[in-house]
Amino acid sequence: MGARGKRRSSAAQWPQEAGCDLTSIGAIVQEKSVSETERLLLPSSVSFSSTAEMGLSLKQHFSPFQWSFVVATITEIPPVLFMPNFLVQRKVLKPLRTQTGGTIMAGKLAIERGWAINIGGGFHHCSSEKGGGFCAYADISLAIKFLFERIEGVSKATIIDLDAHQGNGHERDFMEDRRVYIMDVYNRYIYPGDGFAKRAIRRKVELDWGTEDAEYLQKVRTHVEGALNEVKSDIIIYNAGTDILDGDPLGGLAISPQGIIERDEIVFRAARKHGIPILMVTSGGYQKRTARIIADSLLNLHSLGLIGKELAAGEPERWK
Numbered sequence: 119m120g121a122r123g124k125r126r127s128s129a130a131q132w133p134q135e136a137g138c139d140l141t142s143i144g145a146i147v148q149e150k151s152v153s154e155t156e157r158l159l160l161p162s163s164v165s166f167s168s169t170a171e172m173g174l175s176l177k178q179h180f181s182p183f184q185w186s187f188v189v190a191t192i193t194e195i196p197p198v199l200f201m202p203n204f205l206v207q208r209k210v211l212k213p214l215r216t217q218t219g220g221t222i223m224a225g226k227l228a229i230e231r232g233w234a235i236n237i238g239g240g241f242h243h244c245s246s247e248k249g250g251g252f253c254a255y256a257d258i259s260l261a262i263k264f265l266f267e268r269i270e271g272v273s274k275a276t277i278i279d280l281d282a283h284q285g286n287g288h289e290r291d292f293m294e295d296r297r298v299y300i301m302d303v304y305n306r307y308i309y310p311g312d313g314f315a316k317r318a319i320r321r322k323v324e325l326d327w328g329t330e331d332a333e334y335l336q337k338v339r340t341h342v343e344g345a346l347n348e349v350k351s352d353i354i355i356y357n358a359g360t361d362i363l364d365g366d367p368l369g370g371l372a373i374s375p376q377g378i379i380e381r382d383e384i385v386f387r388a389a390r391k392h393g394i395p396i397l398m399v400t401s402g403g404y405q406k407r408t409a410r411i412i413a414d415s416l417l418n419l420h421s422l423g424l425i426g427k428e429l430a431a432g433e434p435e436r437w438k
């Protein structure tokens with residue numbers, strides 16, 4: 119599975135997601151010597167057999183029928199409809215499966231080392247039953263289920279979903295599961311507006327069009343602290359979508375680049391303060407400048423000592 123990810127000498131082959139150049143995030147971070155070569159890992163992609171082994175259903179994504187149609191619907195990329203299946207497989211689904219493997223691998227690393235970041239993943243509209251909203255694989259749900267089933271001592275998880283959209287995929291997956299605490303902060307007027315899924319949210323923060331830094335950061339600070347005080351989880355899954363950025367064509371919010379950097383800092387500081395391992399995924403973000411902002415945020419976390427070598431040295435007691 120992803121946990122046996124191969125070491126790479128370069129970050130140049132990170133998979134890409136629509137709108138956000140994941141390759142350049144890895145390249146910038148590596149250039150600044152934040153991560154030594156051995157700490158940039160390329161995950162294995164997930165497969166039907168590997169998920170079935172975990173008792174997780176992804177059957178519909180591996181259907182041999184109407185591939186292009188199904189994938190075009192799920193990913194909401196219309197040209198996919200006209201692509202031959204082998205190209206859909208190679209150009210669309212393989213990168214998504216690699217990112218999904220990355221989230222699972224990062225979950226395991228976060229438990230071992232205190233933190234891990236998947237430069238990708240965060241497909242929060244996809245549930246184990248159904249894809250949607252650019253999302254073909256339920257990486258967050260898969261990672262949590264993997265940790266619950268395979269990693270000793272992990273029995274409770276907190277999802278902090280700060281992408282501009284409601285995370286209805288993981289919400290539907292964990293609707294009845296009290297082991298998973300979900301906090302979700304999103305623009306109330308945009309996709310998906312999934313009223314049924316909202317019932318799974320334990321801490322719901324609905325934002326208006328054009329919400330700006332001061333209000334947003336105050337709400338994030340208050341509710342992250344509240345969520346972590348409410349339940350003592352074994353892992354935080356932080357869905358750090360950057361589609362909250364001012365000018366994003368889909369998010370409808372007005373957060374500045376500095377606001378995004380501060381938001382990530384608030385979440386990592388809270389995780390550190392409460393002694394809970396954190397797994398971050400990058401989720402949505404649909405502007406060219408997004409990659410640079412994510413890289414700057416990672417550099418900021420590193421300069422503050424919130425991510426870095428000292429926490430990756432295999433001394434979990436220091437983290438606690």
Ligand SMILES: [Zn+2]
Pocket residue numbers: 281282283359361402403
């Ligand atoms: Zn989003």
